[in-house]
Amino acid sequence: xxxxxxxxxxxxALAVMGAFLLAFVLLGAGVxxxxxxxxxxxxxxxxxxxSAGLMQLQRDGGRAALVQELRDRxxxxxxxxxxxxxxxxxxxxxxxxxxxxxxxxxxxxxxxELAGDAMPGDGTQSPRVLAQLQPLPNGGTLLxxxxxxxxxxxxALMLRTALVALAVAATLGALAGWLTSRWVSHRLGxxxxxxxxxxxxxxxxxxxxxxxxxxxxxxGRRFNAMLDRIEELLGGVRHATDxxxxxxxxxxxxxxxxxxxxxxxxxxxPAERAALDGAVQETDHLLTTFGALLRxxxxxxxxxxxxxxxxxxxxxxxxxxxxxTPIGAExxxxxxxxxxxxxxxGDRDQLFQMLVNxxxxxxxxxxxxxxxxxSLHAGEAAVLRVDDGGPGIPEADRERVFDRFQRLESHRxxxxxxxxxxxxxxxxHRHGGRIELIDRAPGLRVQVTLPLAGxxxxxxxxxxxx
Amino acid sequence: xxxxxxxxxPHTAAFIGKGLREDGHTVEHAGDGKQGLFLATTExxxxxxxxxxxxxxxGLVLLQTLRGAGNRTPLLLLTALxxxxxxxxxxxxxxxxxxxxxxxxxxxxARLDSIVRRERxxxxxxxxxxxxxDLELDLLGRDAxxxxxxxxxQPREFRLLEYLMRQAGRVVTRTMLLEAVWDYHFDxxxxxxxxxxxxxxxxxxxxxxxxxLHTVRGAGYRLGE
Numbered sequence: 001x002x003x004x005x006x007x008x009x010x011x012x013a014l015a016v017m018g019a020f021l022l023a024f025v026l027l028g029a030g031v032x033x034x035x036x037x038x039x040x041x042x043x044x045x046x047x048x049x050x051s052a053g054l055m056q057l058q059r060d061g062g063r064a065a066l067v068q069e070l071r072d073r074x075x076x077x078x079x080x081x082x083x084x085x086x087x088x089x090x091x092x093x094x095x096x097x098x099x100x101x102x103x104x105x106x107x108x109x110x111x112x113e114l115a116g117d118a119m120p121g122d123g124t125q126s127p128r129v130l131a132q133l134q135p136l137p138n139g140g141t142l143l144x145x146x147x148x149x150x151x152x153x154x155x156a157l158m159l160r161t162a163l164v165a166l167a168v169a170a171t172l173g174a175l176a177g178w179l180t181s182r183w184v185s186h187r188l189g190x191x192x193x194x195x196x197x198x199x200x201x202x203x204x205x206x207x208x209x210x211x212x213x214x215x216x217x218x219x220g221r222r223f224n225a226m227l228d229r230i231e232e233l234l235g236g237v238r239h240a241t242d243x244x245x246x247x248x249x250x251x252x253x254x255x256x257x258x259x260x261x262x263x264x265x266x267x268x269x270p271a272e273r274a275a276l277d278g279a280v281q282e283t284d285h286l287l288t289t290f291g292a293l294l295r296x297x298x299x300x301x302x303x304x305x306x307x308x309x310x311x312x313x314x315x316x317x318x319x320x321x322x323x324x325t326p327i328g329a330e331x332x333x334x335x336x337x338x339x340x341x342x343x344x345x346g347d348r349d350q351l352f353q354m355l356v357n358x359x360x361x362x363x364x365x366x367x368x369x370x371x372x373x374x375s376l377h378a379g380e381a382a383v384l385r386v387d388d389g390g391p392g393i394p395e396a397d398r399e400r401v402f403d404r405f406q407r408l409e410s411h412r413x414x415x416x417x418x419x420x421x422x423x424x425x426x427x428x429h430r431h432g433g434r435i436e437l438i439d440r441a442p443g444l445r446v447q448v449t450l451p452l453a454g455x456x457x458x459x460x461x462x463x464x465x466x
Numbered sequence: 467x468x469x470x471x472x473x474x475x476p477h478t479a480a481f482i483g484k485g486l487r488e489d490g491h492t493v494e495h496a497g498d499g500k501q502g503l504f505l506a507t508t509e510x511x512x513x514x515x516x517x518x519x520x521x522x523x524x525g526l527v528l529l530q531t532l533r534g535a536g537n538r539t540p541l542l543l544l545t546a547l548x549x550x551x552x553x554x555x556x557x558x559x560x561x562x563x564x565x566x567x568x569x570x571x572x573x574x575x576a577r578l579d580s581i582v583r584r585e586r587x588x589x590x591x592x593x594x595x596x597x598x599x600d601l602e603l604d605l606l607g608r609d610a611x612x613x614x615x616x617x618x619x620q621p622r623e624f625r626l627l628e629y630l631m632r633q634a635g636r637v638v639t640r641t642m643l644l645e646a647v648w649d650y651h652f653d654x655x656x657x658x659x660x661x662x663x664x665x666x667x668x669x670x671x672x673x674x675x676x677x678x679l680h681t682v683r684g685a686g687y688r689l690g691e
Contacts, residue, residue, distance in 0.1 A: 253568030257481065260570070260684055280684055287568075292653060322622060323648060326661045353652040360656060 009184040013177030020173055021166070028162045035158065039151040043130050044109070050082065051132045051144035063138060070095045081147040083114070083129050089139035098129075098143065108133050114147065128152060187216040191223060203231050203303070234301060249290055256283040292419040299426040305346035306432055310453045313351065313384065314339040314376050320355035321374055328363050334371045335359070342378035343453040346431045354427040357420040358386045358446055365390030365444075381433075382450045389443040398437045424448075467491045467512040467582065472502030472528070473544070474520050478567070482515060485571040499523025506532055511539050513582050515574070518545040518556065526559050533560035540581040542574070553651070572685035576637045583633065596631040599691045601670060601678055603631055610670075617669050622647065626666055630679070630689040639686035663687055 058066040070084045074096060085096030093099075098114065114129050131145030194207045206227060207220040262268070263276040321337040328335045344351070362372045366388040373387035393401060402425045428435045433450035469491050473479040479495055486493045494511070496502035499520040506514060506528075514532075518525040529541065543561035545552055556564045562581040565574055587593075596603040600613045608624060610617040619627065626647045630638060640659040645651060663679065671677040680688045 250568045253570065254477075254481070257571055260572075263684070277683065288653070295653065319648065319650070323658055323662075326665050327656065327658055330661060349651045352650045356652060356654065356658075364656075 009181035013181045017173040017177045083145035085143040087141040308346040313342045313344050324359045333366045337374040339376045342382035344450050345453045350427045354424050357424045362386050362388040384448040386446045392444040470494050470511040470514045472496045473517045499528050514541040529559045540585045576639050579636045598634045635690040637682050
């Protein structure tokens, strides 16, 4: 139950973290683009000013002055990032140390990489150069450039910082998500476990509240109020059955006693006595049915029997088999027990009642001269099988036979209250087990699986029951 | 036999009182717990029939007070609540037997006889042999004989016969047999006990002129001549 629960909160935490990281990446990319554009504009402005200065010099002092100035600047640079070159009309580099460039017509911007000019710090990358090509009036081109290494270094640093920040944010996000999902499933876990145990019959259980008044606390309080109401209603049902027991069983018993009184009176003819005997028997039958109904209601309302004393089911089964062997013998039905010791926890009398009802049913429907099997195996759980060679139960009726007073049409004529299997199922469920009806073709196998005493827990029903 | 009946419901009290008087007992009736406790401690009775739910003083408290004071009078507890824990509670408090309301008078009569007899037997030495007519049961040798002829009995049949012989001459109900001989409290679906009794009857009465094991209509069985 905690599996899907945990994954729900985990999914939520992951989604929040993903959205957070996406926003971070988008913001970072935007800042990066804006900063690099700004830096490039600054660099262009610098180059443009520098180039304008040189062009002014050329106009004032002629080409020789320009060449002299360029040589001076190259020999003793004011700015180590500045790049200058004079390219002849034939494309040959006359001044400066740059690779040959194709100088087109008109003013244009270019970027290139200056090989061999290692960047201090990390020497692998050759710095980019942003340059303006300015055609000179008497042929040739002036190249004024700027190494972008400081800009590049700044951007690289920014990128590295952003990546580290991203990694830290992702880690923190994952941690926060994990803690949140743990906290949520911890809070929900209380509810979940309580609901599961209450579903198992421990109706007195309540969700622990921390009094913080938060959403989980409020949910817990609502949940508890709901459980109070359920318990109240169940108590009402129990009260009602107790009242029925008192209000109807007592007059029935009086009726029975009066009938018996009448029978004992002298003066009754044998025919009258026989009629009265029949009436007493009918009343007894009614009282028995009533008793079974009350017992069923009580067992269904009882908490699970998992805390009961340890007992050997095989001993109970052997006793039940012994009790019923003569009954079978009357109709020459042989009872064949094959029992392994199996320790279970629970109510001895109820488990015996279960065995008796199962054997009673099997012997009732087994054809004369056949064999009724009673086997008990202890593997993962205690598996009890009662096999008969009777007519079996049609597939469609298999679930129905467990309902109160449900008797199959074909069995209407036989004695029985129609509560035997309901009682068996109530007892099996109370002991955390399950019951299955299996076709033996011909015959029926009733298989009861109960948890062993060493392995607490419920056996999940093979198919949803109710 | 002098019986004290502590029961608040007049209808039930009248019904039990009538039956007991018809059986030849003297009956004193107390309508609430206080009066009942007063009668039980000041007078001497052979048996007490006590309702669990009483006004003024709860039946269970009365019982505990009585036993606490050293009063050992055989006591049959009547209860409207038929659950196992109530039975255990009652027996632990010192009741000799319990009976769930509603009940047939024959059941009450049989149980009352049984606890009074048990009390008397406990006063004597535990017998090693039981006999009814020419039927003898050796409890130590696990041996049953009728007219000197050995009868083969299964262990459960032996216990059944032993119980019947201990209650010889008295009516024993089917529920009493189930509880005493099989030691389970359950609701038999069919009359399983009848089948076991008829098998036992085959073994002890077959071939003899006078049957010892009798069926009492509407009540149960009785072993005796």
